[in-house]
Amino acid sequence: MMTVLWRNLRSLGTRGWDAFVAVLAIVLIAAQCVGSLKSGMGCIGRVEPKRRMGIRQTNPQSAEDRRVIDTFLGLSGAVGIEADGMRSAFILDECPIVRYVGDGVFLFSEGLKRADDSALAALIAHELGHLELGHLEGRAMRDFGVELGISLVADLAKVEMDDEGEKQAIGWVNEITLGSFLLQQELEADLYGVAILEAAGYEERAGRITIETLTWLDGVAEEHAAGPLVPHGFRRERRAVLERAGD
Numbered sequence: 001m002m003t004v005l006w007r008n009l010r011s012l013g014t015r016g017w018d019a020f021v022a023v024l025a026i027v028l029i030a031a032q033c034v035g036s037l038k039s040g041m042g043c044i045g046r047v048e049p050k051r052r053m054g055i056r057q058t059n060p061q062s063a064e065d066r067r068v069i070d071t072f073l074g075l076s077g078a079v080g081i082e083a084d085g086m087r088s089a090f091i092l093d094e095c096p097i098v099r100y101v102g103d104g105v106f107l108f109s110e111g112l113k114r115a116d117d118s119a120l121a122a123l124i125a126h127e128l129g130h131l132e133l134g135h136l137e138g139r140a141m142r143d144f145g146v147e148l149g150i151s152l153v154a155d156l157a158k159v160e161m162d163d164e165g166e167k168q169a170i171g172w173v174n175e176i177t178l179g180s181f182l183l184q185q186e187l188e189a190d191l192y193g194v195a196i197l198e199a200a201g202y203e204e205r206a207g208r209i210t211i212e213t214l215t216w217l218d219g220v221a222e223e224h225a226a227g228p229l230v231p232h233g234f235r236r237e238r239r240a241v242l243e244r245a246g247d
């Protein structure tokens, strides 16, 4: 199955960036209120929710947060991804998303409570794919629009950003607010995600679960079209590749 997937992947090529969405009414300051993924503790800063979206610490006492974290640890453990030192936080938004934003930081959203266990696993596995494939680093500097986004966010938040903060903010702005994704990278992350799901015990259901999750995300994307968060794009193309691979 993997060989078929890779072949399909290559034949599609890279379509380039999705349209750059220059809407940045979001204030999420990097590296704040992000706790250790394993314990859910260890907030290293604090950000008051501003404007349209806020962020909170992962709460290990919450059954819903635990479901997300345990799924994350189960999947990463199944393929030997070291979770020690990784951190997480939750975005206060009802759009269900998982985002790797670099530097070992994963963001989840409140909306993940709407994802059943399979969809949650598929979302996390896909994002682990982005992590393992080093996609964030490749994306970060690709679009000059990202620079604009950073200054805008910094301005809204009235903070001064040092180099490190700016570097991280590039990741945040890029990942969270722009909604710009490379088809090639999405397909690679899907492929990697399917492999992770297979290794984690989903076996031959892994491809099907991934396809079903993409279909579910179509409805999510419609519902949140005007919101600050959107699911990763190219869902139709990605589904087609996965369908063909499953034949």
Ligand SMILES: [Zn+2]
Pocket: 126, 130, 181, 185, 186, 189, 232
């Ligand atoms: Zn993705």
